[in-house]
Amino acid sequence: MSIDLHALLGEVADRSQRVHLADPVDVRRIGDRRARRRRLQLAAGLVLVAALATGVGRALIDRDADPKPVQPVPSPTPTQAPTPAPTRSPTTEAGSGGPTTYPIETGPYRFSVRAIAVRDGRFVVVGDSSELGADAGPPVYWSDDAVQWRAPSATGAPDSVNVTDVIATDEGFLAVGLGADGPAAWWSTDGRTWVPSAVDAPGRGGADMLWGLTSTHLGYFAWGYDGGHAGLWRSTDGRTWSPAGDQAVFDLPHDEAICAIRESGDGPVAAGVVTPRNSSEGHRVTWASADGSEWVLAEGHGPTFWCDPPKMLGHLEARSPGVGRVRIEPNGEGNEVFVGTR
Amino acid sequence: MADPASFDEFYLGTRDHVLRQLTAMTADPELAAEVVQEAYTRAWQRWSRVSGLDDPAAWVRTVAWRVAVSHFRRATVASRGLTRLRRSAEAGPPDDPDTVLDVEAALRRLSPEHRRALVLHEMVGLTVAQIAEETGVAQGTVKSRLSRARDHLVTALGAGYPAGIDDPPIPGEVTR
Numbered sequence: 195m196s197i198d199l200h201a202l203l204g205e206v207a208d209r210s211q212r213v214h215l216a217d218p219v220d221v222r223r224i225g226d227r228r229a230r231r232r233r234l235q236l237a238a239g240l241v242l243v244a245a246l247a248t249g250v251g252r253a254l255i256d257r258d259a260d261p262k263p264v265q266p267v268p269s270p271t272p273t274q275a276p277t278p279a280p281t282r283s284p285t286t287e288a289g290s291g292g293p294t295t296y297p298i299e300t301g302p303y304r305f306s307v308r309a310i311a312v313r314d315g316r317f318v319v320v321g322d323s324s325e326l327g328a329d330a331g332p333p334v335y336w337s338d339d340a341v342q343w344r345a346p347s348a349t350g351a352p353d354s355v356n357v358t359d360v361i362a363t364d365e366g367f368l369a370v371g372l373g374a375d376g377p378a379a380w381w382s383t384d385g386r387t388w389v390p391s392a393v394d395a396p397g398r399g400g401a402d403m404l405w406g407l408t409s410t411h412l413g414y415f416a417w418g419y420d421g422g423h424a425g426l427w428r429s430t431d432g433r434t435w436s437p438a439g440d441q442a443v444f445d446l447p448h449d450e451a452i453c454a455i456r457e458s459g460d461g462p463v464a465a466g467v468v469t470p471r472n473s474s475e476g477h478r479v480t481w482a483s484a485d486g487s488e489w490v491l492a493e494g495h496g497p498t499f500w501c502d503p504p505k506m507l508g509h510l511e512a513r514s515p516g517v518g519r520v521r522i523e524p525n526g527e528g529n530e531v532f533v534g535t536r
Numbered sequence: 537m538a539d540p541a542s543f544d545e546f547y548l549g550t551r552d553h554v555l556r557q558l559t560a561m562t563a564d565p566e567l568a569a570e571v572v573q574e575a576y577t578r579a580w581q582r583w584s585r586v587s588g589l590d591d592p593a594a595w596v597r598t599v600a601w602r603v604a605v606s607h608f609r610r611a612t613v614a615s616r617g618l619t620r621l622r623r624s625a626e627a628g629p630p631d632d633p634d635t636v637l638d639v640e641a642a643l644r645r646l647s648p649e650h651r652r653a654l655v656l657h658e659m660v661g662l663t664v665a666q667i668a669e670e671t672g673v674a675q676g677t678v679k680s681r682l683s684r685a686r687d688h689l690v691t692a693l694g695a696g697y698p699a700g701i702d703d704p705p706i707p708g709e710v711t712r
Contacts, residue, residue: 199654199689202689203560203655203659204556206563206640206643208556209565209640210556210558210565213565213568215551215573215576216573218548221547221577221580222544225578225580
């Protein structure tokens with residue numbers, strides 16, 4: 195028997211007429227975006243090296259220490275209730291009728307979840323997708339049931355490989371992290387399409403980024419590093435961020451970090467830690483403000499504690515009426531969510 | 537700095553051919569589109585170098601194939617394969633000619649490397665030597681793959697399949 199292989203293969207190939215390839219400008223845009231992400235991966239590596247070189251970094255690697263993180267800041271967003279990092283393993287919880295574990299399907303890409311938020315039933319998780327030597331995936335995923343997670347489109351995802359925190363607002367979502375030029379923030383109305391916010395970070399460098407953000411009655415605050423020292427930013431709408439007053443007050447003689455912002459009766463308070471160089475111990479430090487613009491060092495010393503901004507103080511839990519409580523485990527496998535209560 | 541205009545011209549001029557070839561190689565139009573898109577994206581990222589190659593389209597085709605192979609190896613694709621098998625066992629879409637489904641199913645039974653060799657020879661028109669160069673194997677291996685691919689297709693399609701012209705000879709191959 196003889197068959198016309200050329201014709202047969204042609205028939206199969208004709209099925210490609212049903213699919214649509216992108217316009218060339220979109221192909222180039224994706225390629226350019228990927229190149230920027232590679233540069234970000236290098237920047238993320240620099241951040242890690244810098245963190246390891248500081249007292250804050252020592253908290254990341256000192257597993258024998260007894261971490262005493264400051265209490266997470268309750269989000270003013272009613273759908274969020276941050277809690278300390280859970281200690282039970284997913285297997286134990288699943289075996290005892292506890293929350294069900296669902297993986298965030300990330301395809302070939304690495305993803306280590308950092309924070310979660312929900313608004314109107316739409317969940318959003320953000321995290322670290324950096325992977326040296328390989329293509330990085332998106333740093334954001336969204337879901338309407340906390341089970342099936344999807345990535346934003348290639349053009350709708352934050353141009354980042356490390357988004358450290360996310361909160362829900364009346365208008366949508368706000369997120370912060372590491373951008374192409376250091377500290378970066380994004381906003382989204384639906385969690386699927388993200389727009390870069392303008393971040394005024396005059397001292398920005400390769401190791402600078404934003405660690406977290408929260409909402410207060412004086413507006414939004416985000417904290418992180420700028421110019422190698424702790425920095426605090428403020429925004430009224432989440433789309434434009436400016437330094438919250440004179441940043442020199444946050445630049446202490448030793449390594450320092452802002453860990454959280456909490457509201458007191460007298461105004462917002464920034465809680466942080468300062469670690470003498472070459473020391474394994476840190477000291478509590480706080481800054482206070484009456485109006486959110488002028489900050490003063492309120493307390494120089496206190497109980498020894500550790501502050502691990504990206505792993506301990508992010509928004510680790512979110513609730514929606516339809517799904518219930520959804521929790522992430524930033525110290526676990528990295529790409530799992532726990533749905534349900536116990 | 538890469539030249540966007542030359543890339544756009546190359547992309548628009550070659551994408552349909554490469555997509556058709558990868559569709560036949562993978563027997564999966566959606567997967568083919570995915571990997572072809574990925575390959576062109578990588579081509580743009582290296583356009584200053586790729587544009588200087590003798591045959592940039594061959595580079596894209598090879599990259600697309602490697603991406604496809606990595607897909608084949610992933611469990612997610614395995615589950616898609618099960619879905620396809622179930623779909624093939626059921627009635628095909630109304631606008632799918634039965635013959636195309638038959639050939640697709642037969643192609644899927646071939647190993648990926650057999651499909652690749654077959655498409656490069658029958659569709660792209662490469663010689664055994666050129667296929668050997670593109671796929672990185674010996675010419676004898678290419679001949680063997682082509683021969684086995686034909687045999688498997690004939691067996692899979694069965695004696696009742698519409699016959700066509702005689703198989704075109706493979707350069708350098710002894711006609712049996």
